[in-house]
Amino acid sequence: MDRHILRTLEYHRIIQMLEDQASSEPGKQEIRSLEPSPEEGEVRHLLHATAEGMDLIRLKGGLSLEGVKDIRSAMKRAEIGGVLSPDELLAVAGTAEAEKKVRRVIESLDEEEASLPHIRELAGRLHPISDLAKQIRKAVDEDGHVLDHASLVLNRVRHNILRVQSGIRSSLDQILRSSGYQKMMQEPIITQRNDRYVIPVKQEYRGAFGGMVHDQSASGQTLFIEPETVVAQNNRLRELELEEDREVERILRELTSRVDESAESLLANLTLLTELDVILSKARLGQVIRGVCPRIDQKGGLSLKKARHPLIDAKEVVPIDVELGNDYRGIIVTGPNTGGKTVSLKTVGLLALMAQSGLPIPAEEGSRVPVFSGVYADIGDEQSIEQNLSTFSAHMTNIIRILDRLDPRSLVLLDELGAGTDPTEGAALAIAILEKILDRGCRVMATTHYNELKLFAHGRDGVINASVEFDVETLRPTYRLLIGVPGRSNAFDIALRLGLSENVIEMARDQLSRDENRLEEMIRALTADQKAAEEERTKAEALHREAQELHRNLEKKLEEWEAEKGKIREAARREAKTVISRAKREAEDVLKELRRWNRQKPGEIKEHRLIEAKKRLEDAEPETSLSPSERDKSINRKHPIQVGDEVYIRTLGQKGQVIDDLGESGFQVQAGLMKMKVDRDDMEWRSSPRREKQEGSTSYRRQSDQVRHELDVRGKLVDEAIPEIDKYLDNALLAGYRQISLIHGKGTGALRTGVQSYLRRHSRVKDFRLGGQGEGGSGVTVVELN
Known part of the structure; x- marks a missing residue:
């Protein structure tokens, strides 16, 4: 693009705004050279990357890369054998640490939440060199000083330096406190000249005060003298300081060598991190100007x-x-x-x-x-x-x-x-x-x-x-x-x-040509039409926003209703669980009472006690969504009650058989040993007997009072059990049963195998299975008849 035109359109000011958003110096340098691309593929790629950066900032609040520095000149020095300064090593450490920081932020994002393919690809290409940063940080502090524990030798030397410095100060303090020397001192202080500890002595006492003169004041009235008593200590201190310098240089050289070994990875990371910083800078600028990435x-x-x-x-x-x-x-x-x-x-x-x-x-x-x-x-x-x-x-x-x-x-x-x-x-x-x-x-x-x-x-x-x-x-x-x-x-x-x-204006209008007047009128009309259309569009947009708001409110209410419905379901589930638990406890109590009656008088449990116990069990059953009367009416509409049907008598809480139709008065029902008149609405149909046609009339054969729902063949051989089972199945079919149980016990399993083999061949057996929990388990076969 022509730079004159870029400046005419003030593109350079946008670049300045973008540069302010960059967090690293390499990112700022890259932005300064940024120019529009004429290639469609490249532009599309750049905009997609910027959109990803905006998503990253929206989800994670940004990613600062201020620790990334331009380390290219340091890399060249390391390559040719130079020793990097502590500040240069810190710049390398900051750049190396950025790799781990980027990975941590990207890996914390769920791909379903934000795919970010380009940014993830950049992060995936970063070389893992954070260990190099740890080595540098372990040896150099944030101020650029090599730390004492960078090596054992350096730690020992610096410890000795402190000891010698303490001895020098102690010797000089004795001189300053001595009454014989106090009048010779310009000031009672200890200072340094040429890296050696000295004290300020008045010029007139030079002859009376021994030692080496290192400096004098501008007026010449004060001499800075190193007393003879500390010369040897100062010499020792200087030797230790030179040893310290050599050890520091050795440490820096060793770190420089490690940097040189990772030079290729460092430079590759620098390029990737710079690109990422530019992407994030564009995204931050988008926030500042409230911008979007166009298609x-x-x-x-x-x-x-x-x-x-x-x-x-x-x-x-x-x-x-x-x-x-x-x-x-x-x-x-x-x-x-x-x-x-x-x-x-x-x-x-x-x-x-x-x-x-x-x-x-x-x-x-x-x-x-x-x-x-x-x-x-x-x-x-x-x-x-x-x-x-x-x-x-x-x-x-x-x-x-x-x-x-x-x-x-x-x-x-x-x-x-x-x-x-x-x-x-x-x-x-x-x-x-x-x-x-x-x-x-x-x-x-x-x-x-x-x-x-x-x-x-x-x-x-x-x-x-x-x-x-x-x-x-x-x-x-x-x-x-x-x-x-x-x-x-x-x-x-x-x-x-x-x-x-107005007269003057009319005269001016007359000066215009007919075409010019027509043009003005046309423009006036177009302007009015445009304004009217704009007003209509504004109204339409307002209605559209109102409809959207109404839609959102309805959706919100629907969500609230669904949430409330879920709460009601949960409350109902908890209540049902409580009711079922109570029913189970009641059933267990009934069974315990029946066992107690049986132990007291074996074989003499009266019918009214059975009816009473059964009523308690029925009362313990949790209610369904339909009330009993509604449920009975629904069942009775589907199965009209007739003579011979088995019914459930609600007031008694037990089953009985209809033996006579009394018309509007109801039915006569036999329940156990009792016969009674029962109202139609007080009964619920349970089953009907099998009907047989006999010469134009209908007769009923029902043996439900004599036939039990289960047959116990335990202890019998297969050959003994089969005839008994065959007869029992006929009686059960005549009684109208749809499901019965055969109790064969567990034992060796031979009886169970023989019984089930027989059932497979029986024409009126629809299906069979082993008993479930509470039905006897594998010791019982539950048979479904057709």
């Missing part, structure tokens, strides 16, 4: 929805909607000065450059941009910050240069096209230039004041008028861009609002 339009269409200029205060900027490249390839924008024409032009150009740099653009979701081979602009009025190309010759020079470089994928932005010369010639020249650009297949957006260009846009295929709105009531521009409506001069309306006589 790439392969057909060359540009669609900006509520686009805003990123360099104008968000509280003041007016969003614009722009469509270019689909139904029309050219837009001619007209309107008053300072009305926002140039801002609209710059917004379109700058957002195109930002998108092709992989940056979010300040617009709404659904915005689309093509990838232009070049963006060319001639914007040189007083509103341009950096350039002032206001003369006609300067405009023409720039336009000629642009025309020589165009191709069908170019975007051309022309401000005040044809201005600066005779209006008639300027308009004609502007039309010719636009025709040339359109013939090349380019997209073009131009601003003008000429009516001729309004007519050109109205009559030329692929070109549309647009204008910046002006409020005649307030005499101020609204800065809104209206596509499809040419701009009016508004001169007559403004003059009238300012108080100019």
